[in-house]
Amino acid sequence: MSSVSRSTDANSPRFRVRPPANWMNDPNGPFRWGDRYHLFYQHNPDAPVHTNVHWGHASSPDLAHWDDHGIALRPTPDGPDEAGCWSGCVVDDGGVPTAVYSGIDHDHQGLSAICLAVTEDDGLQKWKQLPVPVVAGPPPGLDVTMFRDPFVFRFTGRRWALMGAGHADGTPSVLVYDCEDLYDWRFAGVLLDGRDPAAARAFGKRAIGWECPQLWATPGGDWVLAVALWDGDPLSTAYVTGRLVEQADGGPRFAAGTGGGPLDLGRDFYAPSVLQDTEPGRALLWGWSWESRPPEEVDRAGWSGVLTAPRVMDTHEDGTLRVVPAPELELLRAAVPFTAAPGPHRPLPLAYDLLVTARSAATVSLLRATSGAELTVRLDPASGTVTLDRTAWPRSRPDGTAPLVLPTPPGETLTVRILVDGSLLELFAGDRATATERVYRRDDDIAELTVTGMDVEVTGWELVPPNPA
Incomplete structure (x- = not known):
């Protein structure tokens, strides 16, 4: 395999986030810490193919100019993430930036464990991965056949987490956990599933699993749920707007409204990841853009995958998305x-x-x-x-x-x-x-x-x- 420098490869993105070489896919854990934005991503440091998944790491002072910091998380021999560190998020846990991610072992069959890693420096470049997962697998009794991609959010003053899921009967869903104590998780029910008519209209009926669930509040009070649609292979992405409803006997439920549909109409966008950027009061979203050229050309170039530019996400009065590039991109x-x-x-x-x-x-x-x-x-x-x-x-x-x-x-x-x-x-x-x-x-x-x-x-x-x- 030969590797072509991004400075000489006309097809190589030079301004968006990607590692210097080899494979990248899902954006993970966008996080603001101090005076910098941090963005992680799934990454194979050895070849431009989807295996041996680590977390790469980049940071920026302004969302426009990015520095790559190499590897943040790596598979742990004989650990719950021995076969890969899959998608997740980063949260501030009492002043300690903490990665919450899917770890898989060699026998995972689509079911991940929920793992934690804590940073050991203010630059978020040194991480300690905890040897025991906080959730070993999906909840019993739901016939879950796909379980991955934790996303942590706050609602009614409490911390909750979503998990993307699919069930044996072909129904996709988003599960919800109470994780107010990040080291003690409690299953709190189903946030939304494919049997909901509004969700079926927004997401379609082909997917058998909803990956990478992302949830954010808009300035107008709406909530937006975005997912990646999976039918055994990645399909596309979609969103639905609505309300979060507090349940007396469990976690929140999503009451889907009339707004919804494709998150991006292109053919090369997947795995959305959102940052609720509280300082300016906005939601920023990135996606992974995969390659659509032959594998031999990817191998010759020595790289695969790039993240999109950050997008500011909001809703119109009719519940449909309002999407614009982050204004910081004008710095370029x-x-x-x-x-x-x-x-x-x-x-x-x-x-x-x-x-x-x-x-x-x-x-x-x-x-x-x-x-x-x-x-x-x-x-x-x-x-x-x-x-x-x-x-x-x-x-x-x-x-x-x-x-x-x-x-x-x-x-x-x-x-x-x-x-x-x-x-x-x-x-x-x-x-x-x-x-x-x-x-x-x-x-x-x-x-x-x-x-x-x-x-x-x-x-x-x-x-x-x-x-x-």
Whole structure:
């Protein structure tokens, strides 16, 4: 296997969180401690394949510029996490940052234990993994066949935890535990399951397990539950808005409302992870963007996977999500922007931030193949649609190449934000819909901006400087 430096690989994201080389998947434990944001992630330090899962660690003062700190958690020989440190979160337990995560042994069969690790320094770079799990496996009597990904939150002045689950009859669910004492957990019931009609509408009926459950409160008082949909393999992600209802004889239950649906409309987004950032009063969310190119190309590049840019999550009055890029991302913009008018081509850098505002139908082209085919984003304010067409850039994943359509309310003006970092493309249609896609630039592709339309404004910024190679 050969490894290509991210500074020379046109498809390598240089500004988003990922390790210098090899495999990464789920974001874990976003956490604010002192004057820095910390973000962990599943990571195989030895090869760009999904095995031997550790926790990697990065931190940032501003959500834009990240430093990688190498390994935080590693499998413990003969321990409850001997076969991998899977997804989880980080919490402040009486002034001690504590990782709460799924550990698996060699005989796990989809059932994890809930493990703890405590930090031994203020930089969160040294961790002590506890040898005995706080929960050895799923609760009895529920025929649980999938059990993983703890997420800790506060409600009614008490600490609770969610676990993603699936059951033998094919019903997915989110379980809830009382963990006010982080070292003494009590099963407190089912928060929500796939038999709930509102959940079925929001999440669909194909998934047999809900992974990576995430729950956060919005400034308006809504609660949002997001999950990763699993049917034996990762499918996609979804959310539902509603209320948390306190139960007299157990833990909270989720009363799903009318808002819900895909968390991201793209084909390359999974495993959401949220930080309830209390200082500015907002929820920040990251996802994992997997590779959609052939394994031999991944092996040749020597890396696999990247985390998305952080997104600020809120809800509209109708319960649907309001999603925008974190404003700190503007710190990456070059001091001098570039503009584009309908007509001439303009070269595009490897990483950029593009803002497009259209008052009538318009199209921006971002990449051109030697065949003449183009990667385009079409804005149609009258119909309230944003269409991403990348059919000329084939993918290895079996999910089709049809154009993606992002719906927004029809109106006089439509604004789109496009974040591109190497092969990672994140498209924000107003504040209503997002799509995460991987587009791999071929050697003979031409990256240039072309604009067509009668009433459209385009402003862009190259991203500078990148994270260290």
